[in-house]
Amino acid sequence: MEQALERLLPAPDIAPQRLHQAMRYAVLGGGKRVRALLVHAAGELCEADPEKVDTAAAAVEMIHAYSLVHDDLPCMDDDDLRRGKPSCHRQFDEATALLVGDSLQSLAFQVLAQPDLCADAASQLEMLHLLAVASGSRGMAGGQAIDLASVGVSLTQAELEFMHIRKTGALIRAAALLGARCADTVNRERVAALDRYAMHIGLAFQVVDDILDAQADTATLGKTAGKDAERNKPTYVTILGLERAKALAQDLHASALAELAPFGAEAQRLVELANFIIQRHF
Ligand code: GRG
Secondary structure: HHHHHHHHHOOOOOOOOHHHHHHHHHHHOOOHHHHHHHHHHHHOOOOOOOOHHHHHHHHHHHEEEEEEHHHHOOOOOOEEOOOOOOOHHHOOHHHHHHHHHHHHHHHHHHHHHHOOOOOOHHHHHHHHHHHHHOOOOHHHHHHHHHHHHOOOOOOOOOHHHHHHHHHHHHHHHHHHHHHHHHOOOOHHHHHHHHHHHHHHHHHHHHHHHHHHHHOOOOOHHHHOHHHHHHOOOOOOOHHOOHHHHHHHHHHHHHHHHHHHHHHHHHHHHHHHHHHHHHHHOO
16 A cells, blocks of 8 residues: 555655655555445445556545545644654645645546556446545535534534544545445445445544544644534534443444344455444544
8 A cells, every 4th residue: 555655645855845845745655544445345246446446546645645634724723743754734834735735636537537547437437526526615625614614512412423424434434335336347336335334433433533633632643633623523422422332332343243144254344444443542
């Protein structure tokens, strides 16, 4: 995965060097790669070609990295630390960070659109459409808009869920579906089960993120801990309390695993990923 990203990103000595160096800074050498692993695990369940899966996974990680760079900007979450390093606008400057996000988003679609990726143009278009919807105003960017509007506002659990299904969940769901779409033949039953699995782990990922933000320290997280409370943001911990938030994460984990039960050992990687999402400490 790291090699695929390294190869697909513009070299640091190609003009404009500063922008390319900043793009590489934002993507390489950090991150848990949960979404990339998910593309691969879903691809494995659907017997997809691993090289094609690598490209789809790189596209998803590029969208994710762009979202983190923009999220850290002063006009959004205003954070100085990301993946244990100065955030992109702190290491470079705000204008560069803005362009890094823009360029990573374009590059994600460029790599997914490369002419030799799929034998069948219709399935490639479907993959492009899937990623576009997941990252746009009805997916991740829309979730971010709701998140920004929620500062200092009290939300119900249903409203919080509506936001996180988009902000965090949409890209996680797209990762699973893209992995499945990399296969030459689409098994509709498997894709539907994967979709439900991804919706559960996407939400579980966010519940755990809220718990870690409230409980872990900055050094362990590699980003500023306690940001949600500091900005007066509604979270699963503020709405449910710590114990009920932990119970919700466990329920979502169990629902995700139930979707995989029919596939037995074939879904082992997806089971491991769900376990990691629940047990992670950073
Ligand atoms: C700016 C359009 C736009 C969207 C930003 C994803 C996002 C939307 C903001 C990130 C803010 C945040 C902390 C969300 C909580 C869940 C989340 C996406 C955490 C970061 O993902 P990880 O933990 O990061 O997978 P790594 O660094 O491991 O890749």
